[in-house]
Amino acid sequence: MLRFLTAGESHGKALVAIIEGLPANLEINEEDINRQLFRRQQGYGRGGRMKIEKDEVEILSGVRKGKTIGSPLALMIKNLDYDNWKDREVLPVTKPRPGHGDLTGAIKYNQKDIRNVLERASARETAARVAVGAVAAQLLANFGIKIMSHVISIGDVSLKSCDYSIEDLTDADKSPVRCIDEAVSTRMMKAIDEARAQGDSLGGVFEVVATNVPVGLGSHVHWDRKLDGLIAWAFMSIQAIKGVEIGLGFEAARKKGSEVHDEIFYEKTLGFYRKTNNAGGLEAGLSNGCPIVVRAAMKPIPTLYKPLRSVDIITKEPFAASIERSDVCAVPAASIVGEAALAWVLAGAMVEKFGGDSIEEMRKNFHEYNATINQERKR
Numbered sequence: 001m002l003r004f005l006t007a008g009e010s011h012g013k014a015l016v017a018i019i020e021g022l023p024a025n026l027e028i029n030e031e032d033i034n035r036q037l038f039r040r041q042q043g044y045g046r047g048g049r050m051k052i053e054k055d056e057v058e059i060l061s062g063v064r065k066g067k068t069i070g071s072p073l074a075l076m077i078k079n080l081d082y083d084n085w086k087d088r089e090v091l092p093v094t095k096p097r098p099g100h101g102d103l104t105g106a107i108k109y110n111q112k113d114i115r116n117v118l119e120r121a122s123a124r125e126t127a128a129r130v131a132v133g134a135v136a137a138q139l140l141a142n143f144g145i146k147i148m149s150h151v152i153s154i155g156d157v158s159l160k161s162c163d164y165s166i167e168d169l170t171d172a173d174k175s176p177v178r179c180i181d182e183a184v185s186t187r188m189m190k191a192i193d194e195a196r197a198q199g200d201s202l203g204g205v206f207e208v209v210a211t212n213v214p215v216g217l218g219s220h221v222h223w224d225r226k227l228d229g230l231i232a233w234a235f236m237s238i239q240a241i242k243g244v245e246i247g248l249g250f251e252a253a254r255k256k257g258s259e260v261h262d263e264i265f266y267e268k269t270l271g272f273y274r275k276t277n278n279a280g281g282l283e284a285g286l287s288n289g290c291p292i293v294v295r296a297a298m299k300p301i302p303t304l305y306k307p308l309r310s311v312d313i314i315t316k317e318p319f320a321a322s323i324e325r326s327d328v329c330a331v332p333a334a335s336i337v338g339e340a341a342l343a344w345v346l347a348g349a350m351v352e353k354f355g356g357d358s359i360e361e362m363r364k365n366f367h368e369y370n371a372t373i374n375q376e377r378k379r
């Protein structure tokens with residue numbers, strides 16, 4: 001079983017992650033982890049904090065001579081902003097911001113200083129998840145599985161669903177908003193500028209796609225083994241995500257069954273195949289061999305320059321929340337976190353299915369499974 005934990009507060013010393021259950025002899029490319037961390041820090045609409053941080057991973061354990069050794073991998077990303085905070089007098093925060101975990105976290109954990117909640121609830125934690133996801137993606141690369149993402153909409157500016165193919169997604173990083181259509185990108189940036197000028201924020205939708213996923217990851221037999229359920233969980237757990245769709249998603253509910261289900265065809269050279277992928281690569285909680293397609297909706301960032309009404313937790317006096325700095329839009333960054341989420345779930349499913357204590361053992365099991373499937377379908 002593959003599992004991970006993260007620790008660290010937004011303005012604490014560092015973020016750390018521990019990954020347990022990786023096969024030994026997996027090559028770990030530190031530069032690539034840093035490349036993913038860099039990608040998460042990009043995106044039009046970020047605030048002042050991203051000018052301070054330059055996320056870089058330090059691998060503390062579990063790797064020797066560039067390869068995993070079977071023991072837990074510990075990763076650390078320093079918070080450069082820590083140095084600006086450590087000698088500062090930090091006053092207690094008593095004014096909860098609507099849309100954050102401030103009020104409910106303070107009630108639940110019996111805190112009189114909201115900082116004890118907001119520091120951990122912060123989306124800063126997603127840097128650790130991206131580092132973990134980058135390791136997962138390196139495992140998946142051994143089996144030809146590739147993960148990509150792009151931004152579909154920001155505010156009310158949206159790409160049309162028929163406007164792109166999976167091959168186009170490799171271009172997403174060229175756009176400051178990670179949208180593959182140049183004209184739509186420009187309109188998205190304009191929308192962000194307008195929101196910034198109004199002291200407001202914007203959410204949006206991003207899509208993550210995994211290709212070359214083998215048939216049969218996950219399982220139909222039990223609720224907590226269903227791969228679509230695990231994917232939805234991972235995405236919903238990303239800060240500010242309010243909705244997840246797989247394949248046609250909510251659109252499927254508006255169509256007839258005959259328009260939704262992907263018909264099955266067979267040819268000796270190809271085996272079983274589909275001409276459509278409305279299921280988004282998942283049927284009954286199992287991967288069906290088609291690309292896995294996940295979309296997630298991110299709410300607008302709740303820290304606003306435009307004051308929202310709230311109530312002080314100590315004095316109970318009403319006030320209008322105002323802030324020092326904030327991102328206006330973090331949907332492009334969230335799409336990179338989404339890649340990490342999908343990489344993580346698929347890596348877990350691969351380890352569960354193909355097991356093995358070393359990558360060699362895992363590869364052998366994978367090839368044997370594929371050989372069996374190929375033999376069966378050519379019968």
Ligand code: EPS
Nearest residue numbers: 047049050121122123124127325326327
């Ligand atoms: C965040 C608030 C901002 C963001 C932060 C998430 O930080 P600060 O309060 O320091 O201005 O920049 O995101 C990151 C630091 C990051 O690395 O993504 C929040 O409240 O969630």
